[in-house]
Amino acid sequence: MLKHPTILAEKVTVEKNGKYVWETTGHFSITAPLLATGKLSGSWKNVKTGKQLPVQLQLLAKAEDAPLFYDYELVVKQEKFINLSQAEQMMTKVTALKIIQEGKILQTLSGFDEFVGSSAEVELEDINFDGHFDIKIPIAFPDRTKYDGSFLYFIYSPLRGGLSGISN
Numbered sequence: 001m002l003k004h005p006t007i008l009a010e011k012v013t014v015e016k017n018g019k020y021v022w023e024t025t026g027h028f029s030i031t032a033p034l035l036a037t038g039k040l041s042g043s044w045k046n047v048k049t050g051k052q053l054p055v056q057l058q059l060l061a062k063a064e065d066a067p068l069f070y071d072y073e074l075v076v077k078q079e080k081f082i083n084l085s086q087a088e089q090m091m092t093k094v095t096a097l098k099i100i101q102e103g104k105i106l107q108t109l110s111g112f113d114e115f116v117g118s119s120a121e122v123e124l125e126d127i128n129f130d131g132h133f134d135i136k137i138p139i140a141f142p143d144r145t146k147y148d149g150s151f152l153y154f155i156y157s158p159l160r161g162g163l164s165g166i167s168n
Contacts, residue, residue: 114139
């Protein structure tokens with residue numbers, strides 16, 4: 001549980017002496033709890049000038065499908081892969097996603113078998129702007145030489161009361 005006020009640092013990358021480094025540009029001080037109000041409020045302070053601006057963020061997703069109330073478990077396996085230099089390596093694949101509430105599996109999404117990067121993760125985002133959180137899982141294409149990533153997308157349907165997949 002967050003203690004209030006919560007201080008978050010805002011950082012950007014800047015070039016210094018030919019290297020990119022993280023530089024703190026400001027701090028957010030959050031004072032209102034999200035779950036009680038559906039809003040975060042507080043202030044942002046510029047670290048160089050000391051100027052403060054009020055900040056208020058509002059959760060746009062519906063409370064009944066707020067991701068805070070669910071756990072997400074990815075089913076993963078290790079698989080051998082021959083990379084472009086013909087070297088064999090072990091890589092992680094994701095094969096299913098379980099959506100869990102209070103220890104009970106509400107839905108299992110499967111039918112895919114995709115490589116993931118160094119760690120499998122679930123990201124929550126309102127992809128289709130309907131006010132409901134959707135799920136995306138970053139996947140990797142280790143046999144590509146240029147951008148080697150994409151996502152598996154699962155769109156929440158209030159009519160179905162669950163998620164369905166779309167192609168990446």
